[in-house]
Structures are given as structure tokens and as C-alpha cells.
Amino acid sequence: MGKRLLWSLVLSSALSAIGAQAAEKTAIQVMHQGDPGFVAAYGKVAERFEAANPDVDVQFIYAPHDAYNEKFSAAVMAKQLPDVMELDAPFLANYVWSGYLQPIKPLIDKDLLDDMTESNIAQGTYPIDKDLYAIGLTDSSVVLYGNKKYLEAIGARIPKSVDDAWTREEFEGYLEKLSKLDGVKWPIDTFRGYGIKTEWITYAYGPILQSAGCDLIDRKAWKSEGTLDSDTCVDALAMMQKWVKNGWVVPQSAGTNQFFAQGNPAALALGGHWVYAEAAATMKDDIVVLPLPKFGAKGASPDGTWIWAITKTSAHPDISGKFISFLLKDKEFRTYVASQSGYPGLKSFAAESPLYAAGGPMAIAFEQASKTAVARPPHPAYPTITSAFMQAVDEVFNGGDPKEALTSAAKKIDQDIEDNDGYPPFGEEQ
């Protein structure tokens, strides 16, 4: 009995000592998404950060990509917001307007702020106070990938720069020719396999509407009716519906890699910059990177990606800022991101990425950032805007009437804005 008591005392004092040691550490919580590669990479960065800062404990909160917004809503309701959070850039305006984020400039290393590209600054800036609320190592873009073998077989012109992009007529003409070419099952993969639970439809297809000459919403009056349901937008969406109806587009059920799958059943791919690494590894010299076509008078391409912010409720904003700075500067993390064809959001990272430098295989993608990139509407109503637009596109791709679908989407968007009194001060700017 006495022995047992002695052991209990020894054990409890040892546990208390460990507990006390753990209690001395300052914990910061970091909420993020990402595939297994990125999850592992974040974990390793945290280990290095903790080694450099022994008094800090980095705790990760992982939320699957398709349930990230639900997890964020639950965290808000439960008043359990993390210190640091990864967020999709177009949602930034909504989060700042709702009061969840704090300006990040005073908390991030100055050399990093000076290192940001224009589009990186744009994606992290709230348009009302022009303050920076988030920063990322990367940005993003979508290009048109082509199978050189197939394009040569139909005699297609290969653009050398963004200014040289295919016109709508050229693009549709090539789709038709490719549809008749041996070996081509589908002329184009538009990555419908990403579905409507991600941002893909608004992110990648929105610029097609913008290139055609319209938009999801009037960015001055912040009204969607008259813009999204305009004849130009209806015509652009009807054009895309025609591609689907003609069987030119890889169906959603076929997944997301038919451009570089065995046998190359798709000749073209309207894909994100991240597709390049996998496609090039499989296709070698058969891959050619083209700018997005001009569907009207001008070109348009998307930008914006997942970036890092610090919440207003963070008890340790200074340590949170220190962690973000450490993450963006971490050499091994940068090497990993570069290996995933990460699109540079920092000038120094661009210099380290020969893929995007002049003459690099993805140089056209980087050229788009300065010439044709159009951010998604930086408005607090964005969650409604994207949801309504994605539903409309999905409906149209499944045979719905483009005019009806876009009218309904525009009404939903305007109703949400009206329900929130114009999301002041956005409404007051009108």
C-alpha cells in the first residue's frame, strides 16, 4: 500500500512537471485546408518554427476543402476562431466586413510586405479601407493547356503571348476540328469534375463572361440585375452550354484529369496553374501552355488563392504574424510549393521559380497576371454571388435555359444585398 502511494506521488509530480512545462508555452491555433502534401508541409514548418521559438506551440485545425466554410461558420458561432486562418481570397471582403479579421501589415515582416506582387496585394486588400488583411506566398491563374500533337494535326495556331490569344471564332473552330480527330474523345477538359462545392466555376468560368464583355455584378453600383442577366452574359453562357451539348467538354463524371490521363482523351484543358506539374510529368514535350482565349474585345483571366490572415479575436497577434512570416520565408516550404508549380505571389519566390520566369514553360500564365487578371468581386455579398452563379452554370450545363438561370442568379444576389441594406459602407459608396 505504502509503495503504491509512493509511486502515485512520484508519477503525479512528474506529470505536474510536464504539465507546468507545457503551460509555459503560448499556443496559437492555425486553421487551414489542403491536400496531404500541404498538410505534411505545414506540419514540418510548424516543427521548425517551434524549434526556433521553444515557448510557442502551434496547433493546427484542419478542415477539409469542401467543408471549410461550414467549419468556419461553426467556429464563428462557437466563438472559437483560431489565431491564424487560411482563407480563399474572394471571401476576404465578407470576413473583414463581418469583423473577423485584423489588419496584418503591422504584424508581418516588412521585407515580406515589400516583396508582394501587385496581384498578391490586391487579393489581400479590403477595398473600403485599402488596408492589407491577408498575405500569401502564392497567387493563381488559369491557362489553356494544349496537346501539341493534336493541335499540330488540325493546323492550329499556337499563340506566343497573351496579346496573341485565340479569338472566340478560332477557339470554337478548333474545338469542332478536334472533335473529329482520331484519338480525341473530348476536345476540352474544363475540369467540371471539381463540382459545385468548390470555387472552380466562378473562378475559372467567370473570366469567360468578363472576356465576353459582362460581369457577375456591376462593380460600381453593386447590382447584379442588368449585368449578370445581360444579353452578353446570356450569350457567353449559351456558348458554353453549346460546348457541353456538342459533347466537346469532358463530363463531370469523368473526373479531373482527362487531359493527361492515359491515351490523352482530351486535347485541350482549361486548367489551373497547379495542373502543370502533373500534366508535364505525364505528357513531357507534348504539352503546350496557351493564354486564355479572347471571347470578346479583351482577354480576362482569374487570380486569387488561399491566403493567410490573423483573426480579430487572436490573443497572440504578434506570434501569429511571426508564424506567417516564418511560413512564407521557410526555404523548404518554398521548395515544396515550387515543386507543386505554385504560382508566385512574392517577387523573390518568382525569381526562385524558373517555371514562371520569362522563357519558362508557364511564363504566359504569369504574363496574364499583369495583363488580363480580373479579381472576383471584392464585396461582402461574394458568398451569395458565387453560390448563385455556380448554381446557374450547373443548371445550364444540365440543359437549363441560360437567360432564366442567370436572371434567377442576379435576383438572388441583389436580394441578398438588399437584405443587408447594401452592406454599408459598400452601399453608401453608390
Add this chain to the structure above:
Amino acid sequence: MSDIALSIAQARTTRPRSAATVLRIIQTICIFIIALVIVSPLLLLVVASLKDDRFQILADMGSFRAFWVSNPTLSNYAEVGHLSGELAFGRYLINSLIILVTTVCSGLIVNSMAAFVLAWGSFKGRAVILSIVIALYVIPQESIIMPLVIMVSRAGMSDTFAVQIVPWVASPLYIFLFYQFFAQLPKELLEAAEIDGASFFRAYRSIFLPLSLPALATVSILMGIETWNQYLWPILVTQTDYARPIAVAIATFFGQDSIYWDRAMAASVLMMIPILGLYLAFQRWFVSSFIGSAVKG
């Protein structure tokens, strides 16, 4: 009987017999085809988990190659098993098992007790309470999920095993299933128990519960599947891998940019094994429960 008459009689008896044989063969073929269709997704899942190229899995999907693997490998299982840190698969699997066993065991006790009281209890308002329980069944989980999140976080239950067990132990559906079963048993059983001096609880525990094996099996399987497949709720109420189940871990393979079909398939096969075990363990009573309810009408 002459030889001719005999052969005619034989022909009369063999003709229907051969027709029955043909019918049986057709039936067997049909059953085989239907079984193949039902089993094919499962087969596809297992075969895909043995392929080492995630792009190949998708490329094969539209053809019979989806059901064939020329160079089977267990590398996907090894990769899933070796995920460390936040994606420690073994940890998630154990978490899921803890949640499954605790929820099902507690659910069997709580729901059966509630049902027994509603079926044989001697208090006023039983019918009203039963109506309320049935009415609760029609409320979709999604409509109460956010208020529930607030409740459990205020109760300090976030990121625990309890938060994934307690809200789902009592269920209107399972109370109703038990109620139906208990109500069909003869009242004489309860009266005999009372004459022998058994308490109401003793009658439940020693007589009615052992008789309700089919109901217990049915609820175990249904509740087990429901608990095992919980996805959104654990994401909303847990923060770390401390208590997160395997369904959340598998979602990691479905990233924004890439879907890791190879590992997702291997993880899905591993995820399927415990619930399949649960079904096989209770299958006999589960089937008899359905047959019983059909016969009793």
C-alpha cells in the same frame, strides 16, 4: 403398360421437369447478374485500392479495366498507414472505433429503455410522448446542426469524444423501432414477472431485452452505419486529431487541386472493414428482424 405407353408417360413427366430446370438456370443467371451489379462498386473499390497510379484509376473508370489490376500493390495501404502527424490514419481509425462502440452501446441501452417505458409504463401521457418522439423524427439533422454546435461549445464539449457521442445516443427512430418490438410482445410476460416479484426495470432487463435480439441487431447495424459515416458534425465540433473520426481523414485526399484516388480508395477499404464486421456479426438477427416484421404484419 406397354413400352410405348411408358415412354409417353416418361416424356410427360420429364418435359415439365426440364422446363423447371431451364427456369432455375435462368433464375440463377439473373440472380448472379444482379449480385454482380450490387457487388461491382465494392469490387471496383478494392481493385482501385491495389493500383499504384491515381491517374490510371480514373483512366480505367469507364471500362472493364476498372475491375482488373495487372500489378497489384499494397503501397496505397502502406502510404495511408504511414501518414504521420495530423493525418495519422491509425489514430483516426481508433477514434472512430471508440465513437462507434460507445455510441452504439449507449444507444441500445437508452433507446430500448425509453421504448420499454413508452410501451409498458403505467403513467399518463404515454401516447402524447410517443407522438412527440415520432414527430421529432421528421426534423432533419441539418436544420438543428448550428444551434447544436453553439450548445455543445457552450457546454465546453468541443473537441472531445463526448461531443460526437452524447447528441446522437437518443434517437426517435430507434426508440420507435424498439417500441414496436416491445409492444408486439404479450403483456402476460410483464404480468408474470410482476407476480414473481420482479420490478419494472428487472422485467425489462431480464425478460424483454433478451427477447429483443432482432431489434438490438437492427438498431446496432443502423446506428453503427450512421455513426461510422458521420462527417460534417465531427468537422464542426472538433479541432484536432484528438477525437476526429476516419471519415474526416479520408476527406483530406479530396483536395481543391487534386484528388488522391489511390489513397482514398485504400482508406475507404480500411474504413469499410469494421462496419462490415459489425454487419456480419449481427446479420442473422438483422435479417430475422425484417422477416419477423414482415410476417407479423
